[in-house]
Amino acid sequence: MKIALLGYGKMGKTIEKIAIERGHTIVLKVDKDDTTYDLSEADVAIDFSIPGAAVNNITNCFNANVPVVSGTTGWLDHYDDILKLCNEKKGSFIYASNYSLGVNLFFELNKKLAKMMNPLEGYSIAMEEIHHTEKLDAPSGTAITLAEGVIQNTDKKAWQLDDGDENTIPIVAKRIDKVPGTHTVTYSSLVDDIEIKHTAHNRNGFALGAVVAAEWLKDKTGVYSMKDVLGL
Known part of the structure; x- marks a missing residue:
């Protein structure tokens, strides 16, 4: 080809x-x-x-x-x-x-977890993405796709960079030298946290x-x- x-x-x-x-x-x-x-x-x-x-x-x-x-x-x-x-x-x-083939499987896992978590009370959701300092946009497109997957399967209405409320998903974007890409989705309550994470080791x-x-x-x-x- x-x-x-x-x-x-x-x-x-x-x-x-x-x-x-x-x-x-x-x-x-x-x-x-x-x-x-x-x-x-x-x-x-x-x-x-x-x-x-x-x-x-x-x-x-x-x-x-x-x-x-x-x-x-x-x-x-x-x-x-x-x-x-x-x-x-x-x-x-x-x-x-x-x-990334792994990330696309992660997208599907994220949707499934969101659907299971939606009926449960007492959990808040937050996302974090970390990329190299040369990345031009924030949050990453991958983080936005993850947020959209949650919105499709929960009562959340939107995502927001850094801050959020009961209707939005906060996404924290960090830029650290030589990090290919790390994405974490966390559900937190007073009794426990549930977290899924994808870490790329290289490009x-x-x-x-x-x-x-x-x-x-x-x-x-x-x-x-x-x-x-x-x-x-």
Whole structure:
């Protein structure tokens, strides 16, 4: 498979390594400042750029009829427009806040736990995410996905950065050098705490999941998620 890398930072370089190990070829590497490029040789594109470049990158892929896997976060206020454009162009698109196969299982575990906890009185919920100091957005897209999973299965109405009340989920975002990503969901009461946690040891899990998603998306049309890729 011929892959275009849209975004060639640390994640892009890790994806390149994993993709080559899986027998694929990298035919294009787009840096964060590049706005025009030729996608004609690519079978699929993987976008791990920056929030300000993601919409342009995804749009370029739709216009070039190239399936695109996007892992860039911080641009989701344009998400509905991108879905509309994908359908208009009969494109192929997967967005995930986190492509780690383990994290996507964690998402499902989080929803199940939230559903079980909802009827119980006396528990408050809080979330914490820790990432490297180069991460541009806060809270992380993964933390937002976790919060949305709780909201879907409880009486909570929204999430809020740092603070919360009985109707919202507080998310504490910390930035610590060289931390690939740690996410914790905690239910606390006067008698006990229940906690689930995912800790990434390196970027390889994110990169592998993105390449697996690209392999799955090739030759398909439509909008999909990692639940589709993993058959969850």
